[in-house]
Amino acid sequence: MDNERREEAVTILRKAGFRATEPRLLVLSFLQNAKYPVSIQEIVAGMGNKSIHQVTVYRILHALKHAGIVTQVDFRHGRSYYELRDEQHDHHHIVCVKCGRVEDFVGCDYERLAAKALKQARGFATIVSHSLELFGMCNTCSKRKVRAA
Ligand SMILES: [Zn+2]
Ligand SMILES: [Zn+2]
Ligand SMILES: [Zn+2]
Structure with a gap:
């Protein structure tokens, strides 16, 4: 270190x-x-x-x-x-369901989503945090899948 x-x-x-x-x-x-x-x-x-x-x-x-x-x-x-x-960037992850490869992305539009959620969930007064991960298939794994098919 x-x-x-x-x-x-x-x-x-x-x-x-x-x-x-x-x-x-x-x-x-x-x-x-x-x-x-x-x-x-x-x-x-x-x-x-x-x-x-x-x-x-x-x-x-x-x-x-x-x-x-x-x-x-x-x-x-x-x-x-x-x-x-990361205090500066609200980032999330995309995870490959096959190999576990991870990449970051930003722009989840949290404020708008939170406002929308609060409008629907009448039993809640505030949103204090959020977590969001997306799951997909990376380039390598999706090529492999096509070849195998
Ligand atoms: Zn993969
Ligand atoms: Zn991260
Ligand atoms: Zn976010």
């Missing part, structure tokens, strides 16, 4: 009221380096010789999620995926 990244991770943790412990720093910097959401198993595997137990990683992610630092994503793989919350 380079020093700049480490400093950044320490700042993020302290701002949220966490002590910057080594396991928290390791998990956070792993998320900082990840291009797409990662599973707990991937995080554990990515720790190399600095082994952190799966349960510890889970607890850290759970706490970071509640602090609003980390977002949990459901790719319907039977496990959860996690990424750092």
